[in-house]
Amino acid sequence: MRGPVQATIRRTLWVTLLLAACAVAASAQEDVRCLSCHGKPGFKKTLPSGKVLELFVDPTSIRLSVHKDKHCVDCHADVSEVPHPSTPQKVNCRRCHYNGNTAGAPQLEKYVEFEQSVHGKALAAGNTKAPTCQDCHGDHFILPGSEVRSQVYRTHIPQVCGRCHLEIFGQYEASVHGKAMLKGNPDAPVCTSCHGEHNIRQAKDQASTVSAGQVANTCAHCHSKVVIMEKYGVKAEQVATYNESFHGIANEFGVLTAANCASCHTAHDILPASDPRSSVNPANIPKTCGKCHPGANANFANGRIHINAKDKSAGIVYWVALGFKILTLSTLAGLFIHIGLDLFRKAKDRKKHGGRGGAAHSENKP
Amino acid sequence: MTEKGSVGTVERMTTAQRVVHLVLMVAILMLVISGLALAYHEQGWAHAIIALMGGLGGRNIVHKTGAILLVLVFIYHVVATNVSANHQRNALASVPKPSDLKAGWTAFVWRMTGKGEPPKYGHYTPMQKCQYWLIFLGCLLMGLSGAVLWSPRVSLGIFPKSFYDIMLVVHSSEAQFAFVILLVWHLWDVHMAGGNFPMNPAWLTGRMREDLYKSQHLGEWESMQKGTGE
Numbered sequence: 001m002r003g004p005v006q007a008t009i010r011r012t013l014w015v016t017l018l019l020a021a022c023a024v025a026a027s028a029q030e031d032v033r034c035l036s037c038h039g040k041p042g043f044k045k046t047l048p049s050g051k052v053l054e055l056f057v058d059p060t061s062i063r064l065s066v067h068k069d070k071h072c073v074d075c076h077a078d079v080s081e082v083p084h085p086s087t088p089q090k091v092n093c094r095r096c097h098y099n100g101n102t103a104g105a106p107q108l109e110k111y112v113e114f115e116q117s118v119h120g121k122a123l124a125a126g127n128t129k130a131p132t133c134q135d136c137h138g139d140h141f142i143l144p145g146s147e148v149r150s151q152v153y154r155t156h157i158p159q160v161c162g163r164c165h166l167e168i169f170g171q172y173e174a175s176v177h178g179k180a181m182l183k184g185n186p187d188a189p190v191c192t193s194c195h196g197e198h199n200i201r202q203a204k205d206q207a208s209t210v211s212a213g214q215v216a217n218t219c220a221h222c223h224s225k226v227v228i229m230e231k232y233g234v235k236a237e238q239v240a241t242y243n244e245s246f247h248g249i250a251n252e253f254g255v256l257t258a259a260n261c262a263s264c265h266t267a268h269d270i271l272p273a274s275d276p277r278s279s280v281n282p283a284n285i286p287k288t289c290g291k292c293h294p295g296a297n298a299n300f301a302n303g304r305i306h307i308n309a310k311d312k313s314a315g316i317v318y319w320v321a322l323g324f325k326i327l328t329l330s331t332l333a334g335l336f337i338h339i340g341l342d343l344f345r346k347a348k349d350r351k352k353h354g355g356r357g358g359a360a361h362s363e364n365k366p
Numbered sequence: 367m368t369e370k371g372s373v374g375t376v377e378r379m380t381t382a383q384r385v386v387h388l389v390l391m392v393a394i395l396m397l398v399i400s401g402l403a404l405a406y407h408e409q410g411w412a413h414a415i416i417a418l419m420g421g422l423g424g425r426n427i428v429h430k431t432g433a434i435l436l437v438l439v440f441i442y443h444v445v446a447t448n449v450s451a452n453h454q455r456n457a458l459a460s461v462p463k464p465s466d467l468k469a470g471w472t473a474f475v476w477r478m479t480g481k482g483e484p485p486k487y488g489h490y491t492p493m494q495k496c497q498y499w500l501i502f503l504g505c506l507l508m509g510l511s512g513a514v515l516w517s518p519r520v521s522l523g524i525f526p527k528s529f530y531d532i533m534l535v536v537h538s539s540e541a542q543f544a545f546v547i548l549l550v551w552h553l554w555d556v557h558m559a560g561g562n563f564p565m566n567p568a569w570l571t572g573r574m575r576e577d578l579y580k581s582q583h584l585g586e587w588e589s590m591q592k593g594t595g596e
Contacts, residue, residue, distance in 0.1 A: 246518075249407045253422045293519055303527025309535055316528075317535045324539030328546055335550050338493070341477040342559055348480060 033082060034072040035059055061141040093133040113199040120198075129164070136160050155181065157190040165191075171268035187228050194218050203267075210267065212256040216242060219261045241306040257292070264288055264305075280305075374576040376590075378568035380452065387569050389439045394548065396432030397508075400425050401541050433512055440505045459489040462499070466492040469585075486585035497552055504544040511537040 035057070037043055043056045062068060073079055075091045096103040098111055114120040122130035136152055143150035151160060158181065162169030172178040172191070180188035194210055201208035209218045216239070222228050224239040242248040242261065250258030264280055271278035279288045285301035293300070307314050309321040379387065403415040403425060419425045447457045470492045473485035485491075490498070514521045514533040521530055556566045560582045568574050580587045 243408075249404065250422060252407060253416065255422060293522070295519070295523065297523065299522045299524075299526045301527070303529075303531055305527075307531055317531050320532060320535045321539055324536075324543055328539075328543045331543070332546055332550065335554070339550075339554055339559075341474070345477040345480070 030073050031059075031071050034079075037082075038072075057140055065140065065142045066144065067140075067142060090132070091134065091139070097133070110198040113197075117196075117198060117200045118202050118205075119200060131164065135163075154186075154190055155184065157192050161191045168268050175268060175270045176272055177270060187222070187231070189222065193221075210262070212260055213251065213254065215260050215262050216248070216251060235306070237308050237311070238306045241308050245306075259292060263292070375571075375573035376576055376579045377572055378566075378574040378579070379572045381572065382446070383456075384569060384572055386439055386443060389435060391569075393432045393435035393439060396428055397436060398541070398545055398548075400429040400432065401538075402545070404429075405538055405542070430516070433509075433516075436505060437509055440509065456489070460495055460498050462492075462495050466495060484581075484584070486588065487583050488585045489583060491582065493551070493555065497547065497555070500547055501544065504540055504547075507536060507540045508544070511540070 038055055038057045039059055041056050043054075045053045045055055047053060062070070067075075075093075075095070076088055077095065079088050094111070096105040097108075098105075099107050099109075101107070115124070119131050123132065138151040141149075141151075143153075145152040145154075147153060150156070158169060158172060158178065162172075173182065177189050181190055194215075196209050201211075203210045203212075203215075205211060206213055208214065220239045223234070224236055226236040229236040243252065247259040247263075251260055266279050269277075269279065271281075273280045273282070275281060276283065278284065282301040286296045286298055289296035289300040304314075307317055309317050312318050314321075399415060400419065403412040403419075406412045407416070416422060416425050419428050446453045448454075469485045469487060472482060473492075476482050476484055511533040514525065514530060515537055518530065521533075556562055556569070557564065561578050566574060566578075
C-alpha cells in the first residue's frame with residue numbers, strides 16, 4: 001500500500017521542481033522581455049501632466065546591486081502583461097523585507113524601527129510625501145551603506161535627506177559639522193549620526209536621540225572623546241562641565257525645559273563662538289539666553305559658560321576652589337592632629353592611673 | 367549663669383541660646399542635606415534624597431527654607447548680641463585674645479609631653495572660639511553668595527556672569543568647608559572630647575556636669591569659685 005503513496009510524493013516533488021525551474025526560466029525570460037523596452041537608453045513616458053518619467057533601467061545596475069539574483073517581476077509583482085494595461089504600482093519592499101521572510105532578505109530590527117519612526121508613521125497615516133525605502137536607498141542600484149557608491153553611504157546622507165529637508169540641509173552645510181563633512185572629514189557627523197537611521201523620531205518624542213532629555217548624550221558620543229575633540233581645538237570636558245552646571249543637573253533630573261546643548265548651540269546652525277553668526281558668539285549671547293531668561297542682558301555674555309573649576313583657565317574660580325580646598329584639607333589635618341593628641345594624652349593618663357582614666361577627661365588631672 | 371545646679375550641674379546654655387542652637391541646627395541640616403545632594407547629584411544617595419524631597423523643585427524649597435531660617439537666626443543673634451547684656455557677655459567671652467594662643471600652646475605642650483599645667487580655659491576654649499568665628503564668617507559668606515545665587519534672573523541683571531560664577535564656587539566650597547568643621551570638629555568636641563561621651567547635654571538641658579565643666583573650663587571655674595565665695 002505504501003508504493004503508490006511514495007510514487008505520488010515523488011511525482012509531486014518532481015512537478016514542483018519542474019515548475020520552479022520553469023518559473024526561474026520564465027523570470028529570466030521576463031527580464032529579457034522587460035528589457036526589450038526598459039533596456040533602451042532614453043526610454044521614457046510623458047504623463048498628461050507634462051511630467052516625464054524616465055523608464056530606462058540599466059540592467060548592469062541590478063547585476064551590481066545587492067539584488068543581483070532578483071528578476072524584474074520579483075519586485076514588480078503586479079506586472080504580467082506587456083504592454084501594461086495599467087500603470088504598475090510602486091514596488092513594495094515589504095514583500096521580502098520583513099522579519100521571518102524566506103526570500104533571503106536580511107532579518108533586521110530596522111523594519112520594525114521604521115514603522116515606529118516619524119517617516120513610517122507619516123507613511124502609515126497616508127502622507128504621500130513620506131519617504132519609502134526607495135527614497136533613501138534608491139531603486140535598482142541598491143548597495144549596503146558601507147559601500148562608497150551606495151546612496152546611503154555616510155557622505156551621501158546629507159544630500160539624500162536634503163532632497164526633502166531643504167532648509168535644514170542649507171543650515172547644516174554652512175555649519176561647522178557640514179563644512180567638515182564636505183571636506184571629507186570622517187569625524188564629521190551627518191544627519192543619521194544624531195537622528196538615527198530607520199528609527200528617526202521627532203525631537204519632541206522622548207524616545208528620540210535628539211529629544212531634550214537625550215540630545216546631550218547624543219552630542220557626547222563624539223564631544224566627550226578627547227581623541228576626536230583635540231583635533232579641532234574643542235574641549236572634551238564641555239560635556240562634563242555641562243553635566244555639572246545647573247542646566248545639566250536639571251536635565252539629569254528630568255527637567256526638560258532646562259537648556260541642553262542645542263538650546264544654546266542650535267541643532268543645525270552650529271558654528272564656532274568666534275563666528276559672528278554663531279548663537280554663542282558673545283554678541284548673540286543675550287539673545288540666545290533670552291529665549292529662556294527673558295530680559296537677559298550683556299551681563300550674561302560677561303563671563304564663561306562651560307567652567308571647569310579644576311582647570312586654571314577658569315581664572316578666579318579656579319583659585320577660589322583651590323584656596324578652599326587647601327583651607328579645608330589643612331583644617332582637617334589640624335583637627336586630626338588635635339584629636340590625635342587628645343587621644344594620646346588620654347591613653348597616657350589611663351596608663352599612669354591604671355585601668356580607667358576616669359570618666360572625667362585627662363585635663364581634669366589635678 | 368554661674369548658678370550651681372541641684373545635682374552638681376552648672377548652667378552652660380540659656381533657654382534662648384538653646385532655641386537658637388536648635389533652629390541653627392535644623393537650618394544647617396536642611397541646607398547641608400539638600401545642598402550636598404545637589405553638589406553630588408550624580409550619586410545614587412543624592413538621587414534618593416532629591417526624590418524624597420519631591421524632585422529638584424522640592425529640593426529648592428527645602429534649601430531656600432533652610433536659608434531663610436539661617437538668615438533669621440543669624441540676624442537675631444547679631445541683634446541680640448548688641449541689645450542684651452547677657453548676650454554681650456557671651457560675645458565678649460568669644461572674642462579671640464592673645465592669651466588664647468598662649469593657652470593653646472600650653473595645651474599642646476601638655477598633651478605632647480605631659481609637662482606643665484593643663485590649660486585653664488575660660489567660658490569658651492580657643493577651639494570653640496575658632497569654631498564660632500568660622501561658622502559666623504561662614505554664615506555671612508554663605509548668606510551673601512546664596513543671595514546672589516537665589517535668582518539668576520535678578521542677580522545677572524546686576525552682576526556679570528563671571529561674578530555669579532565666583533559666588534557659585536564660593537558657595538559650594540565654603541559649604542563643604544563648613545560641613546567638615548561641623549562634622550569633624552564640633553561633633554568631636556561635644557560628643558567625644560573632654561569626657562563628654564556620649565554627649566554634652568547642654569544643648570538640651572542647658573546644664574553640664576560640674577566635674578566636666580571644671581575640667582573643660584578650669585579658668586572660668588576658678589573665677590566662679592572666687593566670685594561665689596565657695
